[in-house]
Every structure is written in C-alpha cells, then in structure tokens.
Amino acid sequence: xxxxxxxxxxxxxxxxxxxxxxxxxxxxxxxxxxxxxxxxxxxxxxxxxxxxxxxxxxxxxxxxxxxxxxxxxxxxxxxxxxxxxxxxxxxxxxxxxxxxxxxxxxxxxxxxxxxxxxxxxxxxxxxxxxxxxxxxxxxxxxx
Amino acid sequence: xxxxxxxxxxxxxxxxxxxxxxxxxxxxxxxxxxxxxxxxxxxxxxxxxxxxxxxxxxxxxxxxxxxxxxxxxxxxxxxxxxxxxxxxxxxxxxxxxxxxxxxxxxxxxxxxxxxxxxxxxxxxxxxxxxxxxxxxxxxxxxxxxxxxxxxxxxxxxxxxxxxxxxxxxxxxxxxxx
Numbered sequence: 066x067x068x069x070x071x072x073x074x075x076x077x078x079x080x081x082x083x084x085x086x087x088x089x090x091x092x093x094x095x096x097x098x099x100x101x102x103x104x105x106x107x108x109x110x111x112x113x114x115x116x117x118x119x120x121x122x123x124x125x126x127x128x129x130x131x132x133x134x135x136x137x138x139x140x141x142x143x144x145x146x147x148x149x150x151x152x153x154x155x156x157x158x159x160x161x162x163x164x165x166x167x168x169x170x171x172x173x174x175x176x177x178x179x180x181x182x183x184x185x186x187x188x189x190x191x192x193x194x195x196x197x198x199x200x201x202x203x204x205x206x207x208x
Numbered sequence: 209x210x211x212x213x214x215x216x217x218x219x220x221x222x223x224x225x226x227x228x229x230x231x232x233x234x235x236x237x238x239x240x241x242x243x244x245x246x247x248x249x250x251x252x253x254x255x256x257x258x259x260x261x262x263x264x265x266x267x268x269x270x271x272x273x274x275x276x277x278x279x280x281x282x283x284x285x286x287x288x289x290x291x292x293x294x295x296x297x298x299x300x301x302x303x304x305x306x307x308x309x310x311x312x313x314x315x316x317x318x319x320x321x322x323x324x325x326x327x328x329x330x331x332x333x334x335x336x337x338x339x340x341x342x343x344x345x346x347x348x349x350x351x352x353x354x355x356x357x358x359x360x361x362x363x364x365x366x367x368x369x370x371x372x373x374x375x376x377x378x379x380x381x382x383x384x385x
Contacts, residue, residue: 180361
C-alpha cells in the first residue's frame, strides 16, 4: 500500500490524478494518521469537504436573472421615457416662438388675459360678498 | 435594487415635469391643422431671455416680475370657432381629469371662464385658464413658479384688450413670410 500511495502522491503533485484517486489518497491519510505535512494537508482537505454551510444554498443563476431583469427594466423604462420626451419636444417645437420680440408680445397678451380674468373673477366675488352681507342685514332686521 | 428604484423614481419625476402644459399640447395636436386657432408656445429659455431685459415703464416692470419665475407658456386661441360652448365644457372636463384644482369659475353672458391650478407645498406650479364665449374659445397654460398677486397686477397697469391682439401678431407674421 505504501508504494501505491507514493505513486498516487507522485501522480497527484503532477496534477494527473482522477477524482477517485484523490479520494483514495484522502481516505488513506484519514485511516492512517500521519503527522507529516502531506498527511496533515490531505486530512484538512477531507475535513473541508465534509463541512456544511450554515447558509442555505442559493443558486447563482437566480441572482444573475434578477440582475438581468433589473437592467432590462431600466432599459425599457429609459426607452419609454426617452420616447415620450422626444415626442413631447417635437410637438412643442411645432408652435414654439423663436423670435424674442414676438414671444414677449404673446406672453404679455396672454398674461394680460389671465390677469384681467382673475381681476374680473375677484370683482364678482366682491359683489357676492356685498350681496351676502346685505341679505344677512335684511334677515336680522326682519327678526 | 435600490439603484433601480431611485432611477425609476427620477424617471417618473422627469415625466412629471414633461407633463406640464400637457392639456394645451393635446389641443395643439387636435387642432394642429385648424386655422381657426392661433397656437403658441414659449419655452423656458425664452422666458430666461425676458429676465435679462431692463424694465422701462411700470407696466413692463410688473410684467417682468410676473414672468421671472415662469418655465413655459402655451396658448391656444380662436375668436371665431365652431361649437365654442362644447369646447369649453370639454376643456373643463380635461382640466379636472388632469388633477387640477379649481380656482374660480365665472359664468358671464359674454364669456365664461374657468381657472384651475396645480399646487404643491403652497407653490402654484401650473395655472390654466379655459375660456369660452359665444364665438371664441381659448386655453392658456403657464407653468413654473406662479405668483397670482403678480399676475393680477398686470391688468391694472397695461391697457391692451386681451388676446384679440394675438391675431394681429399672427397676421403680421403671415405678411412677413
């Protein structure tokens, strides 16, 4: 057995052993405790192989899929937002005023319209308040 | 995963910004080839140019103050259009559907108008005016940071008869072309 294990070891260090042969070496050193560095090495290999992880096993493929999905989702969202932005920009450009003088006049007229309508609305609400006050006064007088 | 959530949120915020002025844009699309309507859009860049102007008179000062924080404006106006009442009612429905809050509605013999706003944290980010008369219809939207007090001051200092002058600008451009 001694010469057989020597041959196997020679083969192992040359990197030519099969898995079965490696297992034979590990088993040999487990059954025949040796304090030589080679013996310690193979016993530690055997021990490491027998260790069980405390964490549950997670298939690496699952993680890879999640990452891929995230990347794909980001790309899809990017394309959709980009498309909407481009469409909106094109639509706006059709009627966008490029002459500053003209833009100034249009903005002034539009804000004037908004402003006068706001004031008109406020005036109506002022009139309503007056009417309400008058109505309340009349009610009090009747009582 | 956190990065994806952050990215998605920022993309939706960007979409939110794009949605400003969206109602008038829909009318731009709808009446793109209809010559009864004047359509105009003023970009944030153009508004930034206005702020570099020096105010001469008081009305210019009021105007520049009101537009200083605006990011854009969209206008659709027609003074003689078919079915203005129907358009006005549709306009109000669109504004409500888009989540605007009603500011005021005035029903007048000459012209009805409806003001609505989008507000967040006490700041008005968009003001929309839908108006409809016997013949006319208009939708105006301004967005950015809006101060209603500044806007209401403009009419007191300026002496121009509203949007009717938009037609003149349009005619002048046609002549120039």
